[in-house]
Amino acid sequence: MKHFLTIFLLLFSFLQVTSPADAHELRGNLSAEVRLFVNEPLYPEQEHHNGSIAIAPEYYHEWSTGSSFIFSPFLRIDSADSERTHMDIREMNFLLLGDPWELRLGIGKVFWGVTEFVHFVDIINQTDLVEDILGEDKLGQPMAHFSMPNRWGVLDIFVLPYFRERTFPGQEGRLRPPVTVDTDNPLFESGAEKYHVDFALRYSQVFDFFDLGIYYFTGTSRDPVLLPGFNSGGQPVLLPFYQLMDQVGMDLQLVAGNWLWKMEALYQDNFINNFFAATGGFEYTFLGVGSSMLDLGFIAEFAYDSRGKEAFTSFENDLLCGLRLGINDAAGTEILAGIGYDLDNRGNVLRLEASRRITDTLKIFLEGWAFFDIDPDDFSLYSIRDDDYIRLQLFYYF
Amino acid sequence: MQNMITGNRTLTLTAAFLILLFLLSSGYSPAQTPEERGMSIAVEADRRDTGYGDSMAEMVMILRNRHGEESLRRIRFRTLEVNNDGDKSLTIFDSPKDVTGTAFLNFTHKVGDDDQWLYLPALKRVKRITSNNKSGSFMGSEFAYEDIASQEIEKYTYKWLRNEICDNMECFVVERYPVDRKNSGYSRQVAWLDKEEYRTLKVQYYDRKNAHLKTLTMSDYQQYMNKYWRPAKMLMINHQTGKTTELQYANYQFNVGLTDKDFNKNSLQRVR
Numbered sequence: 001m002k003h004f005l006t007i008f009l010l011l012f013s014f015l016q017v018t019s020p021a022d023a024h025e026l027r028g029n030l031s032a033e034v035r036l037f038v039n040e041p042l043y044p045e046q047e048h049h050n051g052s053i054a055i056a057p058e059y060y061h062e063w064s065t066g067s068s069f070i071f072s073p074f075l076r077i078d079s080a081d082s083e084r085t086h087m088d089i090r091e092m093n094f095l096l097l098g099d100p101w102e103l104r105l106g107i108g109k110v111f112w113g114v115t116e117f118v119h120f121v122d123i124i125n126q127t128d129l130v131e132d133i134l135g136e137d138k139l140g141q142p143m144a145h146f147s148m149p150n151r152w153g154v155l156d157i158f159v160l161p162y163f164r165e166r167t168f169p170g171q172e173g174r175l176r177p178p179v180t181v182d183t184d185n186p187l188f189e190s191g192a193e194k195y196h197v198d199f200a201l202r203y204s205q206v207f208d209f210f211d212l213g214i215y216y217f218t219g220t221s222r223d224p225v226l227l228p229g230f231n232s233g234g235q236p237v238l239l240p241f242y243q244l245m246d247q248v249g250m251d252l253q254l255v256a257g258n259w260l261w262k263m264e265a266l267y268q269d270n271f272i273n274n275f276f277a278a279t280g281g282f283e284y285t286f287l288g289v290g291s292s293m294l295d296l297g298f299i300a301e302f303a304y305d306s307r308g309k310e311a312f313t314s315f316e317n318d319l320l321c322g323l324r325l326g327i328n329d330a331a332g333t334e335i336l337a338g339i340g341y342d343l344d345n346r347g348n349v350l351r352l353e354a355s356r357r358i359t360d361t362l363k364i365f366l367e368g369w370a371f372f373d374i375d376p377d378d379f380s381l382y383s384i385r386d387d388d389y390i391r392l393q394l395f396y397y398f
Numbered sequence: 399m400q401n402m403i404t405g406n407r408t409l410t411l412t413a414a415f416l417i418l419l420f421l422l423s424s425g426y427s428p429a430q431t432p433e434e435r436g437m438s439i440a441v442e443a444d445r446r447d448t449g450y451g452d453s454m455a456e457m458v459m460i461l462r463n464r465h466g467e468e469s470l471r472r473i474r475f476r477t478l479e480v481n482n483d484g485d486k487s488l489t490i491f492d493s494p495k496d497v498t499g500t501a502f503l504n505f506t507h508k509v510g511d512d513d514q515w516l517y518l519p520a521l522k523r524v525k526r527i528t529s530n531n532k533s534g535s536f537m538g539s540e541f542a543y544e545d546i547a548s549q550e551i552e553k554y555t556y557k558w559l560r561n562e563i564c565d566n567m568e569c570f571v572v573e574r575y576p577v578d579r580k581n582s583g584y585s586r587q588v589a590w591l592d593k594e595e596y597r598t599l600k601v602q603y604y605d606r607k608n609a610h611l612k613t614l615t616m617s618d619y620q621q622y623m624n625k626y627w628r629p630a631k632m633l634m635i636n637h638q639t640g641k642t643t644e645l646q647y648a649n650y651q652f653n654v655g656l657t658d659k660d661f662n663k664n665s666l667q668r669v670r
Contacts, residue, residue, distance in 0.1 A: 025670075027498055062670060095668060100659055102668070111523040136521060149664045206513070206663065211526050257511070258530050288533050288583065295534060330461050330469050330538040332497075360470065360494040397495030 022064060026398075028057035028072075033393040035174075039386040043178055045171040050080035056090070066097040076131070081173030083183070084130040090140045101148045107140035110158075112202070112213060114253040114262040115279050117320040117338060118303050118313065121215070121249040121264045124200065126164040126222050133175055133369070133384075134351075139164045153205035156215075160198040163188075163220050165240065177383040181226060182237035188220065189243045189271065196220050196244070210254040217247045221270060223312045245270040258285050262301070273310065279303040281320070297324035299338075309346075314381045317343045331357045347374035347381040365393040436556030436572045443596040444551050450626050452478045452656035456649045461539050464640035469494075471537055477548075478656050484508050485548040486661040490669055491537075503666045504529075508552040517666045524663050533583030540612060540634040540643040542583055544576070545603075553577055559588070564600065568593040584611070595619075597627045605638075612636050623652050 034051045041048060054076040062068040072091040078084035093106025110124040124141055131137035142162040148155045168181035190196040198219025205212055224240035231237045249266035263280035281301030289296050299322040305311035322338035333356045340349040350370040357363050367390070374385040430438070459471040472492040477485050484506025491500045499519035506512050512529040532544040554574035561570055569590045576582035585608045590600040597619055605611040618630035632645040659665065 027495070029495075060670065068668075068670075102664065109522045111521055113523075114526075147664060149659070149662050154662075154664060204663075208513075209511075253526050255511070255513075255526060255528055258528055260526070260528060285528060285531070287531050287581075293535055295531070328535040328538055330463070332494075332538060357494060357496060361496075363496045395496065397498065 022062060024059070024061040026057065026059050028055070028398060030055050030396045030398070031393055033391060035389050035391045037174055038388040038390075041174060042383075042386050043176075046174055046176075047080035047172045050078055050084070050174070052076055052078040052084065058091075068095045068097075069093070070095070078173075081130070081170045083168065083170030084173055086130060086167060088128065088139050090138075092140070093143075100150060101146065104143065104145040104147075106142070108143050108145060109138055109140060110143075110145070112215065112249070112251060113264055114211070114251045115264050115281070115301055116262075116283065116299050116322060117301050117340070118279050118315050119264075120277050120279055120303075120313075121251050121266050123217060123222050123247070123249075124158060124160070126166055128167050130167040130169055130173070139167070153203055156200075156202040156204070158198075158200040158202075160200070160219060161195070163194040163196060163198070163242070165194070165242070166222070166224060168240075174387050174389070175384050177226070177238055177379070179228075179236050179238055182229070182231045182239055185229075185231065185237075185239055186224070187227070187239055187241040189241075190220060209256065210252060212250070212252050214250045215248065217245075217249070219244065221245045221268075225272070225312075243270045243272060258287065259283070260285075273307060275306045275311075277303075277305040277307075277311075277313075279315075279320075283324075285324075293328040295324075295326040295328060297326070298322075299324065308344075309377055314342075314347065314349075314378050315340060319343060333357075342378070345373070345375065346378040347385075348372050349381070361397050363395045363397070365391075365395065367391040367393070432558045433556060435558035436574070437551075439558060439570050439572055439591060439596070440551050440554070440556050440574070443591060443598070446596050447626060448479065450479060450623070451653045452476070454649070454651045454654055454656075455628075455647050458646045458648075459537065459539055460644040460646070462642045462644070471539075473537075476656055476660065478658070478661055482508075484512070484550045486658075487548065488661055488666065488669060499670075501666055501669050503661060503663070504547070505661075506548040506550060508550045512547070515663060515666060517669075522667070524666060530581045532578065532581045540636045540639075540641055541645075544582055544584075545614070545634070554587075561593070564590045565592070567599075569599065595627055597629075610637055620650070622650055626652065 031054045034049065036049050056072065056074045058070065058072040060068065060070050070091050070093060073087065074090050075087040076085060089107050091108055093104050093108045096103045111122055113119045113122045119135065125138035126141065127135045128137040128139045129135065141160060141164055144159040146157045165183060165186050168183055169176040171180050196219060200215060200217040202213060202215035220242050224242050226238040227241050229237055229239040245268050247266055247268040252263045254261040260283040262282065265278040267276050268274065279301055281299065283297055283299045285295055285297040287295050301320045303315035303318045303320060305313055305316035308316055319341045320338065322336060325335040327333035334354065336353045338351045342348055352368040355363060355365045370388045371381060371385050374381050376382050455475045457473045457475065459473060461469045471494060474490040474492065476488040479485055487504045489502040491497045501517040503515045504512055514527050514529045516525045516527050518525065533542050536543050536546050554576055557573045559571045559573050561568065563569065569592050572589050572591065574587050574589060576584055583605060584603050585606050586604045588602040589598055591598050598616055601614040602610060603612040613635050615633045616629040619627045620630060621627050628647065628650050630647050634643045636642065
């Protein structure tokens with residue numbers, strides 16, 4: 001970590017000296033939220049509701065060469081859960097721009113994938129699970145990312161020298177297993193533990209009417225196995241165990257008129273069980289419904305994991321359907337409704353999301369989750385079966 | 399002698415040819431149908447606007463509802479001319495603040511659907527999107543995507559209607575019909591172009607039921623590089639809702655040295 005800093009400072013001073021004309025900006029957002037839970041908590045230590053505030057600023061500096069530096073920390077303070085009160089550096093990296101290549105050094109964020117509901121192939125960054133059970137919030141990942149766009153496609157090479165552990169709610173928090181995950185005592189398959197160096201190689205290309213990406217990843221799995229155990233105080237806990245794995249994955253998206261066809265697939269080789277997982281489907285948009293300004297999108301996706309009940313995801317044989325309504329008004333009002341229907345009758349999930357701009361700098365988000373017909377077989381969903389909730393967020397952008 | 403005669407004849411022929419050419423190009427040939435004449439005006443307007451290579455501009459969009467309430471959007475454009483196909487363009491959204499950093503990449507095609515990607519900065523995600531949304535509102539404004547998009551000749555068929563005075567200038571009045579009738583929001587458009595410089599000064603848009611929907615006025619034209627005319631102001635009035643959208647353009651720059659590399663998914667993700 002010390003070397004890391006030295007390199008950083010050297011780079012910074014180097015770029016500072018070599019370029020006279022530069023530009024910088026500061027932007028970001030402040031947010032306040034409440035999460036109101038419909039039912040009493042299942043576990044005694046849990047608090048019923050929670051409120052919290054968060055700040056996510058972003059500082060950006062660009063040199064005349066096109067190279068740049070970005071710093072984007074994140075802080076949340078939560079009224080109920082001490083684990084949800086957390087900070088993270090989402091991004092802190094230099095982007096060196098060459099021709100025709102770019103190199104990103106530092107803490108960064110990368111998204112892979114095309115589908116709407118589950119993101120199986122997106123594995124560079126760890127999930128910041130205390131933020132949201134949707135799993136789209138990610139922790140900053142230390143990386144050297146070399147990217148070379150070319151006529152024949154884009155080649156991306158990643159060297160990931162440090163592992164980020166998943167965050168989990170604490171004792172007072174909701175949306176957690178019956179016993180908490182002891183994030184202070186993680187277990188690793190690799191002797192190097194968090195310092196195991198992971199590698200990834202990705203090739204992607206844009207063809208006429210479709211976009212394709214394939215990748216290979218070798219390193220520590222972002223998904224921990226949760227093992228029953230005891231913490232240092234003798235309390236029963238779940239210990240996160242991070243295995244080593246090799247994974248190949250692909251994502252594909254086709255465009256045909258109002259239709260979007262999407263597909264993600266992966267094969268993982270690890271020492272417990274090798275498996276295959278895939279998700280895919282379509283999105284069809286009715287534009288200007290009834291000669292109005294409304295757009296109505298219908299999304300249907302299927303998610304499959306060959307491990308079945310043993311899968312880390314609750315979406316191992318599920319049909320995921322959604323409706324997206326775009327009002328196309330000046331306030332940018334959007335409504336998204338989604339349902340996850342388990343084809344093995346192990347539990348269904350309903351999610352509603354609506355957002356609307358109030359002023360040029362204020363925006364309101366409303367989100368609702370409901371869990372029903374949950375079978376004890378699905379451990380992660382069964383743990384949160386009584387955690388139906390409504391989340392109201394107000395964002396101030398600066 | 400022989401030479402003199404042939405020489406004279408050549409001269410006469412050349413002169414006749416030139417006169418014919420002049421008549422053809424200025425759209426005065428009685429042999430031309432109104433459709434051919436409309437097409438030749440569109441071709442000439444396009445010819446006068448080719449060769450700029452690449453350009454950049456900033457735009458302020460002012461949305462007004464019928465009560466006069468305003469809301470603002472700030473947007474930047476980068477455009478690259480592509481030989482034998484439509485332009486490539488990159489649109490960067492600076493405000494409202496919740497969409498700051500969002501960027502939109504478009505490969506216009508003369509024939510067939512455009513290729514479009516949207517970059518969502520919060521998720522660092524590039525999404526390929528359907529380009530069929532031609533009639534949809536651009537950012538909640540009175541401009542549809544098809545009004546903002548690169549106006550390629552092949553996207554319409556044409557018909558010259560008449561010549562008349564507009565804005566104290568001699569103008570062509572040309573009607574145009576979208577080729578992609580399934581996805582366009584219009585049955586037809588009527589455009590006024592000045593004869594001198596082939597600048598579009600006004601467009602009337604007729605909806606699918608052929609009712610007059612909107613009128614666009616383009617004004618405060620400025621010439622760049624001694625060749626290319628760009629309006630500093632565009633005003634779209636929606637006659638059916640009473641809402642208006644005004645676009646104010648500033649800092650037009652041409653030949654800034656943009657290349658293909660500034661218009662791909664990598665540059666979409668890092669653009670500021």
